[in-house]
Amino acid sequence: MLTARRILIAALLAMCALPAFAAPRVLHFVHEGSADSPRGRAADFLAQAIKKRLADQITMQVHHDGSMFGDEAAVRELRFDTGAMDAPEKAGGRTPDRLRNGLMTAVDIHRVSRLGRELTLFELPYVIPDINAAHRLIDSPLFTELTASLPRTGLVALTVWDVGMSHFALQVAPGQPAPNPGPEALRGARFGESGSPIERLIVTTLNGQPDVANGNTDAQQGSWWKLSRSGRLDANSYVLPTAHRYEGYLVLISEDFWGALPAHLQDQLRAAISEATAANRQATRNLEARAREDFLAAAGPEHLLSVDAPDAWRAALATISEHLKRRVGLPLFERVQEFLGATR
Numbered sequence: 001m002l003t004a005r006r007i008l009i010a011a012l013l014a015m016c017a018l019p020a021f022a023a024p025r026v027l028h029f030v031h032e033g034s035a036d037s038p039r040g041r042a043a044d045f046l047a048q049a050i051k052k053r054l055a056d057q058i059t060m061q062v063h064h065d066g067s068m069f070g071d072e073a074a075v076r077e078l079r080f081d082t083g084a085m086d087a088p089e090k091a092g093g094r095t096p097d098r099l100r101n102g103l104m105t106a107v108d109i110h111r112v113s114r115l116g117r118e119l120t121l122f123e124l125p126y127v128i129p130d131i132n133a134a135h136r137l138i139d140s141p142l143f144t145e146l147t148a149s150l151p152r153t154g155l156v157a158l159t160v161w162d163v164g165m166s167h168f169a170l171q172v173a174p175g176q177p178a179p180n181p182g183p184e185a186l187r188g189a190r191f192g193e194s195g196s197p198i199e200r201l202i203v204t205t206l207n208g209q210p211d212v213a214n215g216n217t218d219a220q221q222g223s224w225w226k227l228s229r230s231g232r233l234d235a236n237s238y239v240l241p242t243a244h245r246y247e248g249y250l251v252l253i254s255e256d257f258w259g260a261l262p263a264h265l266q267d268q269l270r271a272a273i274s275e276a277t278a279a280n281r282q283a284t285r286n287l288e289a290r291a292r293e294d295f296l297a298a299a300g301p302e303h304l305l306s307v308d309a310p311d312a313w314r315a316a317l318a319t320i321s322e323h324l325k326r327r328v329g330l331p332l333f334e335r336v337q338e339f340l341g342a343t344r
Helices: 002-021 038-054 071-080 117-123 131-138 142-146 197-205 224-229 255-260 263-299 310-328 330-342
Strands: 025-030 058-063 101-108 155-171 219-222 237-254
Touching: 025 038, 038 058, 038 101, 038 155, 038 263, 071 101, 071 155, 071 237, 101 255, 117 142, 117 237, 117 310, 117 330, 131 142, 131 155, 131 237, 131 330, 142 155, 142 330, 155 224, 155 255, 155 263, 197 219, 197 237, 197 310, 219 224, 219 237, 224 263, 237 255, 237 263, 237 310, 310 330
Parallel strands: 025 058, 025 101
Antiparallel strands: 101 237, 155 219, 155 237
16 A cells, blocks of 8 residues: 555656656757858857747757758658657657657748748749848738648748848950840850749740859859859859849748647747847848958959849849739739838
8 A cells, every 4th residue: 555655646746747857849950051151140049049038948959051951851851750860869750759859940932832832922023122021021910821821731931031132143254345234134144053943934034044054154143142152253243233032041840849839938939030030130131241342342343233224124024923923822912012012
């Protein structure tokens, strides 16, 4: 009898003590970028924000440079829980601890827009006119609508981290004149490989050549930071500052892990992500300005062309948005356009 009583008391004490001594949940943030990339910096900031807010309940480990998963594999693991990793050392895997051992990532929007068609809106040229408009949209209730279809694929979108606005850069042989600053400048231009179908569509619409093998290219598109990191922006380059498309990383978490979090932990995690997003926006602004200044110092101000006729660029690319806005859904597309126009 005494032994049975001791066992019962020990069990009750263990049950009472479990919440206090349970190991914190673990989040693994994985991405292909470097630690000094916009998303790498934001992920490290997020880990620190989570440590301050939730040190005894959630810890985050950041895995840069694809050291755990590449971007495509991360999205697949978030969706399907392939069992590629075992808890608690690594994220994912069908184990009893899976809901306490989660996965997050931040990937180019094009990697997910095929799963949530509404996200196509972010990729369309000249739909989001500038970086501030992108922020207003991401911070608005409309972002919830644009990502509402993702949970049924196993994903929850929490925000978007900036890469910047996309521009064009052209290589010109020494001694040759500067290119025309209009859309005709890209006729025949050879662009490198791109994982984004809409990036390729932009190139072909402007009569350029997409997906040319490395070493034979003379054109590229991307944010100032991306252009500078390509290694192909030099004294023979000219930049057309078209700002024709917003580029961002969609921040994702497993729907299973997110749904298992108590409401107060979801709120704290959202608050930490808001802090990281604000840090990302400021850091990206600084990175973009520095990349632009470095180019001007290296190539000279005459190599930054003036896009004096932005309407010509919009007209040249208008057919893309006109055709693909149906992927977003016309009512939602129109409400976003109205929202962005009203909040300028």
